[in-house]
Amino acid sequence: MISLQHITKTYAVGGGLTVLDDVCLEIGQGEYLGIVGPSGSGKSTMLHIMGLLDRPTSGQLSFNDRPVHALDDRELSTLRGRLVGFVFQSFHLVPQLSVSENVELPLFYQGVPRRERRERAARALAEVGMSARRRHVPSQLSGGERQRTAIARALVTEPALILADEPTGNLDSRTGGDIVALLEKLHGEGRTIVMITHDREIASHLPRVVHIRDGKLEES
Amino acid sequence: MDILWPVELVSDGLRNLWRHKLRTVLTMLGVLCGVAAVITMLAIGEGAQRTVLREISALGLQNIILNSVQPPSTSVESSSGGHRASLFRYGLTEKDVALIRGACPTARVSVAHQVKDKVHARGERVDARVLGVDPGYFGLFSTRVVRGRLLTPLDDSRRHQVVLVTQGLDADLRRSGVVDDGFIRIGWQHFKVVGVVDLAVPDGDRIIFMPYHVARARYGTTTVQREAGSIEFTRTDVGQVVVQVADENEVPGTARVIQRILDTHHRVYDVTMSVPLDLLRSKQRTQRILSLVLVSIAAISLLVGGIGIMNIMLAIVTERIPEIGLRRALGARRRDILVQFLIETVTLSTVGGALGCLVGTAAVPIASHWLEWQGVVTAQSILLSLVVSWIVGVVFGLAPAARAARMDPVTALRHE
Numbered sequence: 001m002i003s004l005q006h007i008t009k010t011y012a013v014g015g016g017l018t019v020l021d022d023v024c025l026e027i028g029q030g031e032y033l034g035i036v037g038p039s040g041s042g043k044s045t046m047l048h049i050m051g052l053l054d055r056p057t058s059g060q061l062s063f064n065d066r067p068v069h070a071l072d073d074r075e076l077s078t079l080r081g082r083l084v085g086f087v088f089q090s091f092h093l094v095p096q097l098s099v100s101e102n103v104e105l106p107l108f109y110q111g112v113p114r115r116e117r118r119e120r121a122a123r124a125l126a127e128v129g130m131s132a133r134r135r136h137v138p139s140q141l142s143g144g145e146r147q148r149t150a151i152a153r154a155l156v157t158e159p160a161l162i163l164a165d166e167p168t169g170n171l172d173s174r175t176g177g178d179i180v181a182l183l184e185k186l187h188g189e190g191r192t193i194v195m196i197t198h199d200r201e202i203a204s205h206l207p208r209v210v211h212i213r214d215g216k217l218e219e220s
Numbered sequence: 221m222d223i224l225w226p227v228e229l230v231s232d233g234l235r236n237l238w239r240h241k242l243r244t245v246l247t248m249l250g251v252l253c254g255v256a257a258v259i260t261m262l263a264i265g266e267g268a269q270r271t272v273l274r275e276i277s278a279l280g281l282q283n284i285i286l287n288s289v290q291p292p293s294t295s296v297e298s299s300s301g302g303h304r305a306s307l308f309r310y311g312l313t314e315k316d317v318a319l320i321r322g323a324c325p326t327a328r329v330s331v332a333h334q335v336k337d338k339v340h341a342r343g344e345r346v347d348a349r350v351l352g353v354d355p356g357y358f359g360l361f362s363t364r365v366v367r368g369r370l371l372t373p374l375d376d377s378r379r380h381q382v383v384l385v386t387q388g389l390d391a392d393l394r395r396s397g398v399v400d401d402g403f404i405r406i407g408w409q410h411f412k413v414v415g416v417v418d419l420a421v422p423d424g425d426r427i428i429f430m431p432y433h434v435a436r437a438r439y440g441t442t443t444v445q446r447e448a449g450s451i452e453f454t455r456t457d458v459g460q461v462v463v464q465v466a467d468e469n470e471v472p473g474t475a476r477v478i479q480r481i482l483d484t485h486h487r488v489y490d491v492t493m494s495v496p497l498d499l500l501r502s503k504q505r506t507q508r509i510l511s512l513v514l515v516s517i518a519a520i521s522l523l524v525g526g527i528g529i530m531n532i533m534l535a536i537v538t539e540r541i542p543e544i545g546l547r548r549a550l551g552a553r554r555r556d557i558l559v560q561f562l563i564e565t566v567t568l569s570t571v572g573g574a575l576g577c578l579v580g581t582a583a584v585p586i587a588s589h590w591l592e593w594q595g596v597v598t599a600q601s602i603l604l605s606l607v608v609s610w611i612v613g614v615v616f617g618l619a620p621a622a623r624a625a626r627m628d629p630v631t632a633l634r635h636e
Contacts, residue, residue, distance in 0.1 A: 051549070053549055054629075054630050073553065074553050074554075074555075077551055077553040077554075077556075078551060080549070080550075080551050081551015082551070086550070088633070092542060092543075092545075092546040092633070094546065094547075096235055096236055105547070108228070109547070109551040109552045109556060110551060114228070157551075
């Protein structure tokens, strides 16, 4: 479904810093992939490139055999909103918006009418068990609840791909476990998920794990 | 869809502003003061303009008014001891009137005879100018009868001993006890006051009007003044001439013709010519400059307000960098971010502007009270202020919004 061909990412600082070096990766529909590696190894950059937030310096990226690495900002933004759902380590909820409004946000940028946004947000929130907290603002939520809200936001657009960047990194192990269980459940429902994690325990339970070291990919 | 629902962005913007009330109020204050100043200044300018217009229009914009005045060089010379008798002749003459009539055949020319005798009311000296006028004289000015009646052709032909007084003089006469239908003495003749009028003529508001032929018959053209040891005769044939042309456009040309006649026949400065239209034009010019200066000052404060907004918006953008990154990750295009911040700035400046309109309008009566003329808030000035504050929002919001939109999403997301 998503295919990375010879992806390289370099930054023009101090004589060129190579973050990703000739990375090739194929992810199929409904896969649950873990990416592990030490910090600074290029995991996040790879995730950002897969999520169309960042552009590779060279190489090809395609979604369902459609090359996307050469699109302009406008097309990329639209595609990003439709294809990808992000879950961040630090949740990234908009503080002034309610839980429901936060979940509606990606639909807003797709031009979905208000009422439909409400309904779809309610469904996504039900799926992560946050229906009761719909009207709260993020500051009234616990860490686990915030991450559930963020996952609902990632689900609401029915994306082809959910990208989670250390979703348990800011949570205690019990809440983290709940989040992992939630992702597990979503995977069980057929969703494609790519997760970066530091946690060997979590990684050991994933069906497929790739390691990144110094920008190079090795599959285990 | 190309444009997102601005209504939701506005309500979003309002919510953001509401969350930081103090900051919002302080930021708005700049635009608020600027707009309030613009409104008040425009109102004062407009009020002044209307006052001047009304005062001058009352003189009749089709009129050219000539008055005989004593030339500066004819002050009474007194030599010690010996008797002196002298005759001074000054002012407009019948010949001038004939020449003016000849030069302006289409104009209405009305002549007033000036009586120089002293005026007394109940034995007290009254300082007033006495004019003998024909009944048509009042039609040349916007005259309002305050009490009683005007002079009639019958008064003129029957030589009725009646006078009208101007409003300003009336107040003084009442203070001295001359009430309606009272009598005043001019020289040695007694006149009945039959009416009080309010009319604007160039030389003040202390005038007594009597029928033209009464003035000619009773007082003649020569006055005698006795000072210690000397007798002075002064003669003025015609006290005042009012020329009324049919159309305002004829005023400048007619004024030039009359000026030429006066220049030819008067060596000394013994006739004044006032042209209300010229007066109006020059007053309007000064007024416009005044308004421009006032509004410029107000505009500067508006500019300062705009810079204040820009400053705060830059800070707000910096504060919300992670949010910008997130919105980009969720599918927002650069333009969506630009519009979002622009709407927030415009909301800020427009609400500030609207409040400024209220404050400015409220300040007008206070300013009017101090300035002793009525400020006028026009719909145009309100509209102008709102449009300007909107523009201030767009102009000063563009830089912060563009900065937010240009941000790299990955860097923005990582920003702490």
